[in-house]
Amino acid sequence: MSKKIMVTRPALPPLEEFIPYLEKIWDNKWLTNDGPFHRQFEKELAEYLGVKYISVFANGTLALITALQALRITGEVITTPFSFVATTHSLWWNNIKPVFADIEDVHYNIDPAKIEAAITPQTTAIMPVHVFGNPCNVEEIQRIADIYGLRVIYDAAHAFAVKKDNRSVANWGDLSILSFHATKVFNTIEGGAIVCRDEKTKQRIDLLKNFGFRNETTVIEPGINAKMNELQAAYGSLQLKYMDSYIAKRLKTAALYDSLLKKVKGITCMEVEDGISHTYPYYPVRVKTAEYGISRDDLYFKLQEYDIFGRRYFYPLISDFPTYKGLPSASASNLPVAAQVAKEIVCLPMYAGLEPEDVERICGLIQQFSGKK
Numbered sequence: 001m002s003k004k005i006m007v008t009r010p011a012l013p014p015l016e017e018f019i020p021y022l023e024k025i026w027d028n029k030w031l032t033n034d035g036p037f038h039r040q041f042e043k044e045l046a047e048y049l050g051v052k053y054i055s056v057f058a059n060g061t062l063a064l065i066t067a068l069q070a071l072r073i074t075g076e077v078i079t080t081p082f083s084f085v086a087t088t089h090s091l092w093w094n095n096i097k098p099v100f101a102d103i104e105d106v107h108y109n110i111d112p113a114k115i116e117a118a119i120t121p122q123t124t125a126i127m128p129v130h131v132f133g134n135p136c137n138v139e140e141i142q143r144i145a146d147i148y149g150l151r152v153i154y155d156a157a158h159a160f161a162v163k164k165d166n167r168s169v170a171n172w173g174d175l176s177i178l179s180f181h182a183t184k185v186f187n188t189i190e191g192g193a194i195v196c197r198d199e200k201t202k203q204r205i206d207l208l209k210n211f212g213f214r215n216e217t218t219v220i221e222p223g224i225n226a227k228m229n230e231l232q233a234a235y236g237s238l239q240l241k242y243m244d245s246y247i248a249k250r251l252k253t254a255a256l257y258d259s260l261l262k263k264v265k266g267i268t269c270m271e272v273e274d275g276i277s278h279t280y281p282y283y284p285v286r287v288k289t290a291e292y293g294i295s296r297d298d299l300y301f302k303l304q305e306y307d308i309f310g311r312r313y314f315y316p317l318i319s320d321f322p323t324y325k326g327l328p329s330a331s332a333s334n335l336p337v338a339a340q341v342a343k344e345i346v347c348l349p350m351y352a353g354l355e356p357e358d359v360e361r362i363c364g365l366i367q368q369f370s371g372k373k
Ligand SMILES: *Cc1c(COP(=O)(O)O)cnc(C)c1O
Pocket: 059, 060, 061, 062, 083, 084, 086, 087, 129, 155, 157, 158, 179, 180, 181, 190, 191, 192
């Protein structure tokens, strides 16, 4: 039988290049708490991404939770059901009521036209997600936020190094959150970050991720422990050197998929808008059963028979999980587009080490399955 191809496989830097970093850590005996690699990594990241202030975290979920604390968000927050659960969980952990708004049908991001109707006197913020790395309609979201005096916190976990008109997408909103989990375009094994606009906010975030300590004897707030350790930071610093080559490989893979799948009726690939430098964190395709002949689920399970493991991202919707499904905004009638997309979407294998022959084989099978129940 053929080798197993998973939806993703992390890229690791050459081991021998990591050894000198480890030796430094062993020499320093400084393992965490704002160590030299932590500082260096934040500086390098800010430069690489083209953002002014960044604070790195132990993971993306803690960054989301802390971001909400940093801006003292309370009450209700308008968000999308079409994301990874951590987006909504971060609200729940802050005792904030999530209010789901439907998504648009092309890039599956929150539909700005649906936000206004969801605003109530309790609304304090909007938490959109740049799904699959496609930037939200950031201008329109900011326009609405400004009218109603709302904060905007982007879950930019998919948008590492994504640029719109040569500007980092992470510069939008009051705060943007990144994830460096093993499955993401850029990984520090586990990891995450908050991008903010000014030094005072960065100081507040840094304090919140370290128990609220301002100095040796002063704890000014109930902070959390969300610090990134020196091993992760050193690894991240080394990873950054390889990012451009990882992204270039992903773009090549995406172009090959696009060219091979465009002739398959009923399969729609991701559309990337002009002015976007994409990184292809995922390679989602939409399956239209009537034209393709079989459903998304049929395709997903048939590929598994050939040892190809896609991922039905995002299915089920967050609003369908037990914690959230009782909320009025979670009803299928409030989220018709999201409900439809969740039934039709599947992410095909996509990672920097994926071979062109594998892409050709996957696309050959997709072509072959067409119309065959
Ligand atoms: C991965 C991811 C997160 C969570 O990040 P972790 O680093 O795994 O905690 C949050 N939101 C989205 C959209 C994600 O894809």
